[in-house]
Amino acid sequence: MSIKNTHSVTCPNCNNSQETTIYSSVNISLDKDIKSKVYDGEINLFKCNECSHESYIPVPFLYHDMDRKFAAHYFPKTSMKDTNFLSKFDLNGKLKTDDLNVDFKIPEYMHNIHIVFDMNELLSYIIFREILFDYVSNNN
Numbered sequence: 121m122s123i124k125n126t127h128s129v130t131c132p133n134c135n136n137s138q139e140t141t142i143y144s145s146v147n148i149s150l151d152k153d154i155k156s157k158v159y160d161g162e163i164n165l166f167k168c169n170e171c172s173h174e175s176y177i178p179v180p181f182l183y184h185d186m187d188r189k190f191a192a193h194y195f196p197k198t199s200m201k202d203t204n205f206l207s208k209f210d211l212n213g214k215l216k217t218d219d220l221n222v223d224f225k226i227p228e229y230m231h232n233i234h235i236v237f238d239m240n241e242l243l244s245y246i247i248f249r250e251i252l253f254d255y256v257s258n259n260n
């Protein structure tokens with residue numbers, strides 16, 4: 121299922137604090153409604169009620185599609201400076217799945233999670249995998 125929590129987030133522009141829903145992971149096969157939010161770039165997008173500032177909240181986010189059998193993981197760019205973050209990967213840049221924040225048994229394809237450092241790139245990759253899935257399905 122999708123994992124989300126409500127946090128108080130401070131606007132980087134005007135310092136206004138407001139309650140914001142932060143998603144750490146979504147499974148779009150089990151939570152179909154969330155997909156439009158992903159497509160609209162609304163996931164973890166902070167929108168300030170005071171000054172209308174919009175920016176992504178820099179928190180890790182896992183996107184999981186069980187039907188097409190792929191997963192992609194966003195991490196904030198600043199994570200690269202964190203040794204705790206680096207220790208999650210092998211030398212090939214592959215995310216070790218031992219300490220993934222999920223509540224199910226890790227399927228085989230999740231041992232090869234696509235890593236991105238940009239939320240827009242995450243969306244591009246999801247679109248790519250969906251187009252690719254249709255193409256390969258129609259040509260076999």
Ligand SMILES: [Zn+2]
Binds near residue numbers: 136168169
């Ligand atoms: Zn603001």
